[in-house]
Amino acid sequence: MNQPRHFQHPWIQLLILALITLVVIVFVAMSGMLELPLDREMKEGEAVGQTDLPDFREYSAGDSRKTVFFEFLKPIVRAENREIRQSRERIKKLAARLREGDISEEQWDWLRDMARRYRVDLANNTRKGVAEALLRRVDVIPEPLVLVQAAKESAWGTSRFAREGNNLFGQWCFTEGCGMVPARRAPGKSHEVETFESVRVAVASYLRNLNSHPAYAEMREIRARRREAGKPLTAFALAGGLQNYSEQGEKYVSEVRAMIRRNGLEEGARES
Template sequence: MERKLLWVISSIVILILWFKIEPQDTQQADSKIGSSEQAQTKAKIAEKEPVQSSRESSITQEEKEYFQGHPIDGSKPDFAAITDVQERKAAFFDYLLPFVTEKNELLLKDRSRIQAILDNPEPPSREEKTWIGALRSLHKLRKLGVYTHEDIAVLLRYVDIIPASLVLAQAANESAWGTSRFALEGNNYFGQWCFTNGCGLIPNARGEDQDHEVRKFSDARESVFAYIDNLNSNSAYKELRSIRSQLRKDGENITGLALVHGLENYSQRGQDYIDEIESLIDYNELWRFNVHTDEATYNNE
Protein backbone atom coordinates (compact mmCIF):
# COMPACT_ATOMS: atom_id res chain seq x y z
CA MET A 1 0.00 0.00 0.00
CA GLU A 2 2.79 2.35 1.02
CA ARG A 3 4.71 1.42 -2.14
CA LYS A 4 1.65 2.13 -4.24
CA LEU A 5 1.19 5.51 -2.53
CA LEU A 6 4.84 6.43 -3.06
CA TRP A 7 4.58 5.48 -6.74
CA VAL A 8 1.49 7.71 -7.20
CA ILE A 9 3.16 10.67 -5.44
CA SER A 10 6.35 10.23 -7.52
CA SER A 11 4.30 10.15 -10.73
CA ILE A 12 2.48 13.35 -9.74
CA VAL A 13 5.78 15.15 -8.91
CA ILE A 14 7.35 14.06 -12.21
CA LEU A 15 4.24 15.21 -14.10
CA ILE A 16 4.32 18.64 -12.37
CA LEU A 17 8.03 19.06 -13.11
CA TRP A 18 7.49 18.07 -16.76
CA PHE A 19 4.81 20.76 -17.21
CA LYS A 20 7.07 23.38 -15.66
CA ILE A 21 10.10 22.46 -17.74
CA GLU A 22 8.44 21.75 -21.10
CA PRO A 23 7.15 25.27 -21.84
CA GLN A 24 10.61 26.61 -20.98
CA ASP A 25 12.30 24.23 -23.39
CA THR A 26 9.71 24.92 -26.05
CA GLN A 27 10.12 28.66 -25.56
CA GLN A 28 13.89 28.34 -25.90
CA ALA A 29 13.48 26.24 -29.00
CA ASP A 30 11.04 28.74 -30.49
CA SER A 31 13.47 31.51 -29.65
CA LYS A 32 16.28 29.67 -31.43
CA ILE A 33 14.08 29.05 -34.44
CA GLY A 34 13.01 32.70 -34.46
CA SER A 35 16.62 33.84 -34.28
CA SER A 36 17.55 31.47 -37.06
CA GLU A 37 14.70 32.71 -39.22
CA GLN A 38 15.66 36.30 -38.51
CA ALA A 39 19.26 35.57 -39.43
CA GLN A 40 18.17 33.88 -42.64
CA THR A 41 15.87 36.80 -43.45
CA LYS A 42 18.67 39.28 -42.84
CA ALA A 43 20.96 37.22 -45.01
CA LYS A 44 18.39 37.17 -47.81
CA ILE A 45 17.88 40.92 -47.51
CA ALA A 46 21.62 41.46 -47.55
CA GLU A 47 21.90 39.34 -50.67
CA LYS A 48 19.22 41.41 -52.39
CA GLU A 49 20.66 44.76 -51.35
CA PRO A 50 22.45 46.23 -54.35
CA VAL A 51 26.18 46.59 -53.86
CA GLN A 52 27.62 49.16 -56.24
CA SER A 53 30.39 47.75 -58.38
CA SER A 54 33.37 49.92 -59.23
CA ARG A 55 32.39 49.42 -62.87
CA GLU A 56 28.64 49.85 -62.50
CA SER A 57 27.28 52.47 -64.90
CA SER A 58 23.99 54.18 -65.55
CA ILE A 59 22.45 56.83 -67.78
CA THR A 60 20.42 59.52 -66.00
CA GLN A 61 17.04 60.72 -67.23
CA GLU A 62 18.57 64.15 -67.81
CA GLU A 63 21.21 62.61 -70.06
CA LYS A 64 18.61 60.58 -71.94
CA GLU A 65 16.77 63.79 -72.71
CA TYR A 66 20.03 65.45 -73.71
CA PHE A 67 20.90 62.61 -76.09
CA GLN A 68 17.45 62.81 -77.68
CA GLY A 69 17.79 66.54 -78.16
CA HIS A 70 21.36 66.29 -79.48
CA PRO A 71 21.43 63.26 -81.82
CA ILE A 72 24.70 62.10 -83.34
CA ASP A 73 25.77 59.94 -86.26
CA GLY A 74 25.82 56.44 -84.81
CA SER A 75 28.25 55.03 -87.37
CA LYS A 76 31.77 54.14 -86.24
CA PRO A 77 35.04 53.21 -87.94
CA ASP A 78 35.99 49.59 -88.50
CA PHE A 79 39.12 49.77 -86.39
CA ALA A 80 40.06 46.13 -87.01
CA ALA A 81 40.19 46.80 -90.74
CA ILE A 82 42.79 49.54 -90.32
CA THR A 83 46.05 47.62 -90.59
CA ASP A 84 48.43 50.52 -89.99
CA VAL A 85 48.82 50.81 -86.20
CA GLN A 86 49.38 54.56 -86.09
CA GLU A 87 46.48 55.16 -88.43
CA ARG A 88 44.22 52.98 -86.29
CA LYS A 89 45.22 54.85 -83.14
CA ALA A 90 44.61 58.21 -84.81
CA ALA A 91 41.15 57.07 -85.96
CA PHE A 92 40.37 55.80 -82.46
CA PHE A 93 41.32 59.06 -80.80
CA ASP A 94 39.51 61.18 -83.40
CA TYR A 95 36.37 59.10 -82.92
CA LEU A 96 36.11 59.34 -79.12
CA LEU A 97 37.66 62.74 -78.41
CA PRO A 98 34.59 64.84 -79.42
CA PHE A 99 32.45 62.96 -76.89
CA VAL A 100 35.01 63.54 -74.13
CA THR A 101 35.14 67.24 -74.96
CA GLU A 102 31.34 67.47 -75.06
CA LYS A 103 30.93 65.86 -71.64
CA ASN A 104 33.65 67.99 -70.05
CA GLU A 105 32.10 71.17 -71.43
CA LEU A 106 28.76 70.21 -69.86
CA LEU A 107 30.51 69.56 -66.55
CA LEU A 108 32.23 72.94 -66.66
CA LYS A 109 28.88 74.63 -67.32
CA ASP A 110 27.44 72.86 -64.27
CA ARG A 111 30.44 73.97 -62.20
CA SER A 112 29.88 77.55 -63.30
CA ARG A 113 26.23 77.34 -62.29
CA ILE A 114 27.13 75.90 -58.88
CA GLN A 115 29.66 78.67 -58.35
CA ALA A 116 27.12 81.32 -59.37
CA ILE A 117 24.68 79.98 -56.76
CA LEU A 118 27.45 80.07 -54.14
CA ASP A 119 28.40 83.63 -55.05
CA ASN A 120 24.81 84.86 -54.90
CA PRO A 121 24.01 86.33 -51.46
CA GLU A 122 20.36 85.40 -51.98
CA PRO A 123 19.15 81.86 -51.11
CA PRO A 124 18.81 79.43 -54.03
CA SER A 125 15.57 79.66 -55.98
CA ARG A 126 13.10 76.77 -56.11
CA GLU A 127 14.42 75.81 -59.54
CA GLU A 128 18.00 75.91 -58.29
CA LYS A 129 17.11 73.78 -55.27
CA THR A 130 15.51 71.18 -57.55
CA TRP A 131 18.62 71.18 -59.72
CA ILE A 132 20.94 70.90 -56.72
CA GLY A 133 18.84 68.02 -55.37
CA ALA A 134 19.10 66.19 -58.68
CA LEU A 135 22.89 66.65 -58.71
CA ARG A 136 23.20 65.36 -55.15
CA SER A 137 21.07 62.34 -56.04
CA LEU A 138 23.21 61.61 -59.12
CA HIS A 139 26.34 61.66 -57.00
CA LYS A 140 24.75 59.54 -54.26
CA LEU A 141 24.70 62.30 -51.65
CA ARG A 142 21.92 62.25 -49.05
CA LYS A 143 18.74 64.20 -49.62
CA LEU A 144 18.39 67.39 -47.61
CA GLY A 145 15.50 69.73 -46.86
CA VAL A 146 17.66 72.83 -46.57
CA TYR A 147 20.92 73.41 -48.47
CA THR A 148 23.70 75.23 -46.67
CA HIS A 149 26.66 76.84 -48.41
CA GLU A 150 28.74 73.75 -47.55
CA ASP A 151 26.09 71.38 -48.95
CA ILE A 152 26.23 73.18 -52.29
CA ALA A 153 30.01 73.66 -52.32
CA VAL A 154 30.64 69.92 -51.84
CA LEU A 155 29.21 69.34 -55.33
CA LEU A 156 32.28 71.00 -56.83
CA ARG A 157 34.25 67.96 -55.68
CA TYR A 158 32.07 65.71 -57.85
CA VAL A 159 31.13 67.92 -60.79
CA ASP A 160 34.42 68.28 -62.65
CA ILE A 161 36.24 67.19 -65.78
CA ILE A 162 38.09 63.94 -66.51
CA PRO A 163 41.14 64.70 -68.70
CA ALA A 164 40.96 63.40 -72.26
CA SER A 165 44.33 61.68 -71.82
CA LEU A 166 42.91 59.43 -69.10
CA VAL A 167 39.66 58.73 -70.93
CA LEU A 168 41.40 57.78 -74.18
CA ALA A 169 43.99 55.61 -72.42
CA GLN A 170 41.35 53.63 -70.52
CA ALA A 171 39.18 53.31 -73.62
CA ALA A 172 42.11 51.95 -75.62
CA ASN A 173 43.00 49.50 -72.86
CA GLU A 174 39.49 48.28 -72.09
CA SER A 175 38.26 47.99 -75.69
CA ALA A 176 41.48 46.79 -77.39
CA TRP A 177 41.47 49.96 -79.46
CA GLY A 178 37.82 49.59 -80.36
CA THR A 179 38.02 45.97 -81.55
CA SER A 180 36.67 44.11 -78.50
CA ARG A 181 33.36 42.25 -78.58
CA PHE A 182 31.86 44.68 -76.06
CA ALA A 183 32.87 47.72 -78.14
CA LEU A 184 31.62 46.19 -81.38
CA GLU A 185 28.33 44.72 -80.11
CA GLY A 186 27.56 47.02 -77.19
CA ASN A 187 29.34 50.33 -77.86
CA ASN A 188 31.01 49.77 -74.49
CA TYR A 189 34.58 51.11 -74.47
CA PHE A 190 35.26 50.98 -70.74
CA GLY A 191 34.11 47.53 -69.59
CA GLN A 192 31.18 49.03 -67.68
CA TRP A 193 28.78 46.66 -65.93
CA CYS A 194 25.05 46.48 -65.29
CA PHE A 195 23.00 44.08 -63.15
CA THR A 196 19.57 43.79 -64.76
CA ASN A 197 18.96 40.61 -66.74
CA GLY A 198 19.29 41.44 -70.44
CA CYS A 199 20.83 44.87 -69.89
CA GLY A 200 24.02 43.94 -71.72
CA LEU A 201 26.33 41.21 -72.94
CA ILE A 202 27.26 38.23 -70.79
CA PRO A 203 31.05 37.90 -70.45
CA ASN A 204 32.36 34.54 -71.61
CA ALA A 205 34.57 34.31 -68.53
CA ARG A 206 31.85 35.25 -66.01
CA GLY A 207 31.88 33.04 -62.93
CA GLU A 208 28.89 30.89 -61.96
CA ASP A 209 28.36 32.98 -58.81
CA GLN A 210 28.33 36.27 -60.73
CA ASP A 211 25.33 37.97 -62.31
CA HIS A 212 26.75 41.09 -63.94
CA GLU A 213 26.57 41.85 -67.64
CA VAL A 214 28.66 44.24 -69.72
CA ARG A 215 26.32 47.10 -70.47
CA LYS A 216 25.08 47.82 -74.00
CA PHE A 217 24.94 51.46 -75.08
CA SER A 218 23.19 53.03 -78.03
CA ASP A 219 26.41 54.65 -79.16
CA ALA A 220 29.94 55.50 -78.05
CA ARG A 221 28.90 58.87 -76.62
CA GLU A 222 26.64 57.20 -74.09
CA SER A 223 29.54 54.98 -73.04
CA VAL A 224 31.86 57.96 -72.55
CA PHE A 225 29.26 59.91 -70.56
CA ALA A 226 28.48 56.92 -68.30
CA TYR A 227 32.17 56.24 -67.69
CA ILE A 228 32.85 59.84 -66.63
CA ASP A 229 29.71 59.87 -64.45
CA ASN A 230 30.98 56.68 -62.80
CA LEU A 231 34.37 58.19 -61.93
CA ASN A 232 32.62 61.30 -60.62
CA SER A 233 30.10 59.54 -58.39
CA ASN A 234 31.25 56.04 -57.43
CA SER A 235 32.70 55.69 -53.93
CA ALA A 236 35.43 53.49 -55.43
CA TYR A 237 37.01 56.60 -56.95
CA LYS A 238 37.01 58.83 -53.91
CA GLU A 239 40.79 59.06 -54.13
CA LEU A 240 40.66 60.21 -57.76
CA ARG A 241 38.27 63.01 -56.82
CA SER A 242 40.45 63.93 -53.85
CA ILE A 243 43.51 64.25 -56.11
CA ARG A 244 41.53 66.38 -58.56
CA SER A 245 40.17 68.60 -55.80
CA GLN A 246 43.67 69.21 -54.45
CA LEU A 247 44.92 70.13 -57.92
CA ARG A 248 42.09 72.65 -58.17
CA LYS A 249 42.95 74.05 -54.75
CA ASP A 250 46.63 74.39 -55.70
CA GLY A 251 45.80 76.01 -59.05
CA GLU A 252 47.49 73.20 -60.97
CA ASN A 253 46.41 71.48 -64.18
CA ILE A 254 44.15 68.45 -63.88
CA THR A 255 45.99 65.72 -65.75
CA GLY A 256 45.53 62.06 -66.56
CA LEU A 257 48.94 61.23 -65.11
CA ALA A 258 47.78 62.68 -61.78
CA LEU A 259 44.28 61.16 -61.68
CA VAL A 260 45.40 57.70 -62.79
CA HIS A 261 46.58 57.07 -59.22
CA GLY A 262 42.95 57.15 -58.10
CA LEU A 263 42.03 54.14 -60.27
CA GLU A 264 43.23 51.39 -57.97
CA ASN A 265 39.70 49.97 -57.71
CA TYR A 266 38.95 50.03 -61.44
CA SER A 267 40.65 46.70 -62.01
CA GLN A 268 41.49 43.71 -59.82
CA ARG A 269 45.04 44.15 -61.10
CA GLY A 270 45.42 47.24 -58.93
CA GLN A 271 48.80 48.93 -59.31
CA ASP A 272 49.68 46.93 -62.41
CA TYR A 273 46.60 48.36 -64.11
CA ILE A 274 47.54 51.89 -63.05
CA ASP A 275 51.05 51.41 -64.44
CA GLU A 276 49.60 50.17 -67.73
CA ILE A 277 47.29 53.18 -68.14
CA GLU A 278 50.14 55.51 -67.19
CA SER A 279 52.34 53.90 -69.85
CA LEU A 280 49.60 54.30 -72.47
CA ILE A 281 49.37 58.01 -71.72
CA ASP A 282 53.14 58.44 -71.88
CA TYR A 283 53.86 56.28 -74.91
CA ASN A 284 51.06 57.78 -77.01
CA GLU A 285 51.64 61.32 -75.72
CA LEU A 286 47.95 61.59 -74.91
CA TRP A 287 48.48 64.83 -72.98
CA ARG A 288 48.35 66.58 -76.35
CA PHE A 289 44.58 66.11 -76.28
CA ASN A 290 44.22 67.95 -72.97
CA VAL A 291 43.32 71.25 -74.56
CA HIS A 292 40.10 72.83 -73.37
CA THR A 293 38.24 76.12 -73.46
CA ASP A 294 38.77 76.39 -69.71
CA GLU A 295 42.48 77.29 -69.73
CA ALA A 296 42.70 77.05 -65.95
CA THR A 297 41.50 73.46 -66.04
CA TYR A 298 44.13 71.60 -67.97
CA ASN A 299 46.45 72.03 -70.92
CA ASN A 300 49.46 69.73 -71.21
CA GLU A 301 50.52 67.00 -68.89
Protein backbone atom coordinates in the same frame (compact mmCIF):
# COMPACT_ATOMS: atom_id res chain seq x y z
CA MET B 1 -8.31 108.21 -93.42
CA ASN B 2 -5.68 110.93 -93.29
CA GLN B 3 -2.56 110.16 -91.22
CA PRO B 4 -1.41 112.74 -88.63
CA ARG B 5 1.26 115.00 -90.05
CA HIS B 6 4.04 113.64 -87.84
CA PHE B 7 3.55 110.12 -89.33
CA GLN B 8 4.05 111.54 -92.80
CA HIS B 9 7.72 112.40 -92.22
CA PRO B 10 9.95 109.85 -94.06
CA TRP B 11 12.30 109.37 -91.11
CA ILE B 12 9.38 108.58 -88.78
CA GLN B 13 8.09 105.99 -91.25
CA LEU B 14 11.56 104.43 -91.52
CA LEU B 15 11.84 104.27 -87.73
CA ILE B 16 8.45 102.55 -87.44
CA LEU B 17 9.42 100.07 -90.16
CA ALA B 18 12.70 99.32 -88.38
CA LEU B 19 10.89 98.75 -85.09
CA ILE B 20 8.39 96.41 -86.75
CA THR B 21 11.24 94.49 -88.39
CA LEU B 22 13.05 94.17 -85.04
CA VAL B 23 9.90 92.87 -83.33
CA VAL B 24 9.42 90.27 -86.09
CA ILE B 25 13.07 89.12 -85.82
CA VAL B 26 12.86 88.76 -82.04
CA PHE B 27 9.59 86.86 -82.32
CA VAL B 28 10.96 84.50 -84.96
CA ALA B 29 14.16 83.89 -82.99
CA MET B 30 12.26 83.16 -79.78
CA SER B 31 9.92 80.84 -81.67
CA GLY B 32 12.86 78.75 -82.83
CA MET B 33 12.27 79.63 -86.49
CA LEU B 34 15.59 81.40 -86.78
CA GLU B 35 18.64 79.33 -85.92
CA LEU B 36 21.18 81.58 -84.25
CA PRO B 37 24.92 80.70 -84.34
CA LEU B 38 24.98 79.71 -80.66
CA ASP B 39 21.92 77.49 -81.10
CA ARG B 40 23.53 75.87 -84.12
CA GLU B 41 26.75 75.23 -82.19
CA MET B 42 24.81 73.66 -79.30
CA LYS B 43 22.83 71.44 -81.68
CA GLU B 44 26.02 70.30 -83.41
CA GLY B 45 27.53 69.55 -80.01
CA GLU B 46 24.49 67.52 -79.04
CA ALA B 47 24.75 65.49 -82.26
CA VAL B 48 28.39 64.52 -81.71
CA GLY B 49 28.82 60.83 -81.00
CA GLN B 50 25.14 59.91 -81.30
CA THR B 51 26.14 56.88 -83.31
CA ASP B 52 27.39 53.34 -82.96
CA LEU B 53 31.09 52.61 -82.82
CA PRO B 54 32.80 52.17 -86.21
CA ASP B 55 34.46 48.83 -86.93
CA PHE B 56 38.07 49.62 -86.08
CA ARG B 57 39.14 46.17 -87.26
CA GLU B 58 39.05 47.65 -90.75
CA TYR B 59 42.22 49.53 -89.87
CA SER B 60 45.53 47.79 -89.46
CA ALA B 61 46.70 47.40 -85.88
CA GLY B 62 49.22 50.01 -84.82
CA ASP B 63 49.47 53.72 -85.54
CA SER B 64 46.75 53.71 -88.20
CA ARG B 65 44.10 52.25 -85.88
CA LYS B 66 45.28 54.36 -82.93
CA THR B 67 44.99 57.59 -84.89
CA VAL B 68 41.50 56.83 -86.19
CA PHE B 69 40.35 55.68 -82.74
CA PHE B 70 41.59 58.81 -80.96
CA GLU B 71 40.26 61.18 -83.63
CA PHE B 72 36.84 59.53 -83.48
CA LEU B 73 36.62 59.89 -79.70
CA LYS B 74 38.11 63.35 -79.17
CA PRO B 75 35.08 65.44 -80.22
CA ILE B 76 32.79 63.24 -78.12
CA VAL B 77 34.94 63.63 -75.01
CA ARG B 78 35.20 67.38 -75.59
CA ALA B 79 31.44 67.72 -76.00
CA GLU B 80 30.77 65.85 -72.75
CA ASN B 81 33.43 67.79 -70.83
CA ARG B 82 31.92 71.00 -72.16
CA GLU B 83 28.53 70.02 -70.73
CA ILE B 84 30.17 69.20 -67.40
CA ARG B 85 31.87 72.62 -67.35
CA GLN B 86 28.54 74.34 -67.99
CA SER B 87 26.90 72.48 -65.11
CA ARG B 88 29.88 73.19 -62.89
CA GLU B 89 29.68 76.92 -63.58
CA ARG B 90 26.01 76.93 -62.64
CA ILE B 91 26.77 75.05 -59.41
CA LYS B 92 29.56 77.52 -58.57
CA LYS B 93 27.13 80.44 -58.89
CA LEU B 94 24.55 78.71 -56.72
CA ALA B 95 27.20 77.80 -54.14
CA ALA B 96 28.27 81.45 -53.99
CA ARG B 97 24.68 82.55 -53.37
CA LEU B 98 24.25 79.92 -50.67
CA ARG B 99 27.32 81.22 -48.84
CA GLU B 100 25.55 84.58 -48.58
CA GLY B 101 21.95 83.44 -48.17
CA ASP B 102 19.58 81.14 -50.03
CA ILE B 103 18.46 80.22 -53.54
CA SER B 104 15.02 79.86 -55.16
CA GLU B 105 13.05 76.62 -54.98
CA GLU B 106 13.48 76.17 -58.72
CA GLN B 107 17.26 76.45 -58.33
CA TRP B 108 17.21 74.03 -55.41
CA ASP B 109 15.19 71.52 -57.46
CA TRP B 110 17.90 71.58 -60.15
CA LEU B 111 20.66 71.26 -57.55
CA ARG B 112 18.83 68.38 -55.90
CA ASP B 113 18.48 66.56 -59.24
CA MET B 114 22.22 66.96 -59.81
CA ALA B 115 22.89 65.60 -56.33
CA ARG B 116 20.90 62.46 -57.13
CA ARG B 117 22.75 61.98 -60.39
CA TYR B 118 26.13 62.36 -58.70
CA ARG B 119 25.32 60.35 -55.54
CA VAL B 120 25.55 63.26 -53.13
CA ASP B 121 23.90 62.65 -49.76
CA LEU B 122 20.78 64.81 -49.52
CA ALA B 123 19.49 63.55 -46.19
CA ASN B 124 22.46 64.67 -44.11
CA ASN B 125 23.50 67.81 -45.97
CA THR B 126 22.40 71.43 -45.96
CA ARG B 127 21.77 73.13 -49.29
CA LYS B 128 25.18 74.73 -49.00
CA GLY B 129 26.73 71.36 -48.21
CA VAL B 130 25.11 69.79 -51.26
CA ALA B 131 26.49 72.53 -53.54
CA GLU B 132 30.00 72.21 -52.08
CA ALA B 133 29.91 68.42 -52.44
CA LEU B 134 28.81 68.71 -56.06
CA LEU B 135 31.75 70.97 -56.86
CA ARG B 136 34.07 68.09 -55.99
CA ARG B 137 32.17 65.74 -58.29
CA VAL B 138 30.89 67.74 -61.24
CA ASP B 139 34.20 68.39 -62.91
CA VAL B 140 36.04 67.48 -66.10
CA ILE B 141 38.14 64.37 -66.71
CA PRO B 142 41.30 65.09 -68.75
CA GLU B 143 40.77 64.06 -72.36
CA PRO B 144 43.94 61.91 -72.62
CA LEU B 145 42.86 59.85 -69.61
CA VAL B 146 39.50 59.12 -71.26
CA LEU B 147 41.18 58.19 -74.55
CA VAL B 148 43.70 55.86 -72.94
CA GLN B 149 41.17 54.10 -70.72
CA ALA B 150 38.85 53.61 -73.69
CA ALA B 151 41.72 52.15 -75.72
CA LYS B 152 42.85 49.88 -72.91
CA GLU B 153 39.40 48.62 -71.88
CA SER B 154 38.14 48.02 -75.44
CA ALA B 155 41.31 46.83 -77.19
CA TRP B 156 41.23 49.98 -79.33
CA GLY B 157 37.53 49.58 -80.03
CA THR B 158 37.74 46.00 -81.31
CA SER B 159 36.38 44.04 -78.32
CA ARG B 160 33.00 42.31 -78.59
CA PHE B 161 31.55 44.55 -75.90
CA ALA B 162 32.67 47.66 -77.78
CA ARG B 163 31.47 46.47 -81.17
CA GLU B 164 28.11 45.08 -80.04
CA GLY B 165 27.28 47.36 -77.14
CA ASN B 166 29.28 50.59 -77.61
CA ASN B 167 30.90 49.78 -74.26
CA LEU B 168 34.42 51.21 -74.41
CA PHE B 169 35.13 51.26 -70.68
CA GLY B 170 34.19 47.80 -69.41
CA GLN B 171 31.28 49.14 -67.39
CA TRP B 172 29.09 46.58 -65.62
CA CYS B 173 25.39 46.59 -64.81
CA PHE B 174 23.47 44.36 -62.43
CA THR B 175 19.93 44.07 -63.76
CA GLU B 176 19.16 40.98 -65.80
CA GLY B 177 19.09 41.85 -69.50
CA CYS B 178 20.85 45.22 -69.07
CA GLY B 179 23.82 44.12 -71.16
CA MET B 180 25.86 41.17 -72.39
CA VAL B 181 26.83 38.22 -70.24
CA PRO B 182 30.62 37.77 -70.16
CA ALA B 183 31.72 34.39 -71.47
CA ARG B 184 34.02 33.94 -68.48
CA ARG B 185 31.64 35.13 -65.79
CA ALA B 186 32.30 33.18 -62.61
CA PRO B 187 29.56 30.91 -61.24
CA GLY B 188 27.27 32.73 -58.84
CA LYS B 189 28.01 36.13 -60.34
CA SER B 190 25.16 38.16 -61.86
CA HIS B 191 26.85 41.14 -63.51
CA GLU B 192 26.58 41.89 -67.21
CA VAL B 193 28.62 44.19 -69.44
CA GLU B 194 26.36 47.16 -70.08
CA THR B 195 25.15 48.06 -73.55
CA PHE B 196 24.69 51.68 -74.66
CA GLU B 197 22.52 53.17 -77.38
CA SER B 198 25.41 55.29 -78.67
CA VAL B 199 29.07 56.05 -78.06
CA ARG B 200 28.11 59.46 -76.63
CA VAL B 201 25.91 57.82 -74.00
CA ALA B 202 28.72 55.40 -73.12
CA VAL B 203 31.23 58.23 -72.65
CA ALA B 204 28.76 60.23 -70.54
CA SER B 205 28.12 57.19 -68.34
CA TYR B 206 31.84 56.58 -67.85
CA LEU B 207 32.50 60.20 -66.87
CA ARG B 208 29.63 60.20 -64.40
CA ASN B 209 30.91 56.90 -63.00
CA LEU B 210 34.34 58.40 -62.27
CA ASN B 211 32.72 61.51 -60.86
CA SER B 212 30.27 59.78 -58.55
CA HIS B 213 31.19 56.20 -57.64
CA PRO B 214 32.72 55.72 -54.17
CA ALA B 215 35.49 53.60 -55.72
CA TYR B 216 36.99 56.69 -57.37
CA ALA B 217 36.86 59.05 -54.39
CA GLU B 218 40.67 59.21 -54.37
CA MET B 219 40.77 60.39 -57.98
CA ARG B 220 38.30 63.14 -57.15
CA GLU B 221 40.36 64.10 -54.11
CA ILE B 222 43.51 64.39 -56.26
CA ARG B 223 41.60 66.62 -58.68
CA ALA B 224 40.19 68.81 -55.91
CA ARG B 225 43.61 69.28 -54.30
CA ARG B 226 45.13 70.28 -57.63
CA ARG B 227 42.35 72.79 -58.24
CA GLU B 228 42.83 74.30 -54.79
CA ALA B 229 46.59 74.56 -55.40
CA GLY B 230 46.08 76.13 -58.84
CA LYS B 231 47.72 73.18 -60.58
CA PRO B 232 46.56 71.82 -63.96
CA LEU B 233 44.43 68.71 -64.03
CA THR B 234 46.68 66.21 -65.76
CA ALA B 235 45.74 62.75 -66.93
CA PHE B 236 48.96 61.43 -65.39
CA ALA B 237 48.06 62.81 -61.95
CA LEU B 238 44.42 61.75 -61.94
CA ALA B 239 45.32 58.24 -63.10
CA GLY B 240 46.86 57.82 -59.66
CA GLY B 241 43.38 57.56 -58.19
CA LEU B 242 42.19 54.70 -60.38
CA GLN B 243 43.49 51.73 -58.39
CA ASN B 244 39.94 50.46 -57.97
CA TYR B 245 39.14 50.50 -61.67
CA SER B 246 40.79 47.11 -62.01
CA GLU B 247 41.64 44.17 -59.79
CA GLN B 248 45.24 44.86 -60.81
CA GLY B 249 45.31 47.95 -58.60
CA GLU B 250 48.61 49.85 -58.79
CA LYS B 251 49.70 47.79 -61.78
CA TYR B 252 46.69 49.10 -63.68
CA VAL B 253 47.62 52.68 -62.77
CA SER B 254 51.17 52.09 -64.03
CA GLU B 255 49.88 50.66 -67.30
CA VAL B 256 47.54 53.60 -67.89
CA ARG B 257 50.35 56.05 -67.23
CA ALA B 258 52.65 54.12 -69.55
CA MET B 259 50.01 54.32 -72.31
CA ILE B 260 49.73 58.07 -71.81
CA ARG B 261 53.49 58.41 -72.34
CA ARG B 262 53.73 55.86 -75.14
CA ASN B 263 51.01 57.56 -77.18
CA GLY B 264 52.50 61.03 -76.81
CA LEU B 265 49.62 62.36 -74.72
CA GLU B 266 51.63 63.52 -71.71
CA GLU B 267 52.22 67.09 -72.94
CA GLY B 268 48.55 67.62 -73.68
CA ALA B 269 47.34 65.60 -70.71
CA ARG B 270 45.77 68.49 -68.86
CA GLU B 271 42.41 70.15 -68.44
CA SER B 272 41.48 73.44 -66.84
